[in-house]
Amino acid sequence: ACRFTPPEVHANLTWALSIISHLRSKIPLCPPDPINIGWWGDASSSFGIGVIISTYWAPWKWKLGFEVRQGHNYDIGQTKALSVKLGL
Numbered sequence: 499a500c501r502f503t504p505p506e507v508h509a510n511l512t513w514a515l516s517i518i519s520h521l522r523s524k525i526p527l528c529p530p531d532p533i534n535i536g537w538w539g540d541a542s543s544s545f546g547i548g549v550i551i552s553t554y555w556a557p558w559k560w561k562l563g564f565e566v567r568q569g570h571n572y573d574i575g576q577t578k579a580l581s582v583k584l585g586l
Contacts, residue, residue, distance in 0.1 A: 540578065548581070
C-alpha cells in the first residue's frame with residue numbers, strides 16, 4: 499500500500515529546516531575529546547553501590563533482605579552495571 503506524508507508534516511519539516519539553516523554558529527552536543535571527570539563506581543554483594551565523581555561521592559545500601567548472588571534475581575554483574583547508571 500502506498501502511503502503519503504500529510505501536508506502538515508511537510509510544513510513542519512520545512513519550517514524546522516529553515517530555522518536550522520539560518521543558525522550562524524553550530525555547537526557540538528559533546529566535546530570531541532573525552533574528559534576525565536574522575537568517575538569511579540563499584541558494587542558489593544554485602545553492602546550496596548558507591549559512586550565517586552570528582553570530589554563528590556554517594557553510597558546506596560541494599561535494602562534489608564535484598565540478595566546479590568549468582569543464580570539469584572540479581573548478580574554482581576547486574577549491580578555493577580547499575581553503579582554505572584547511577585553515576586550517569
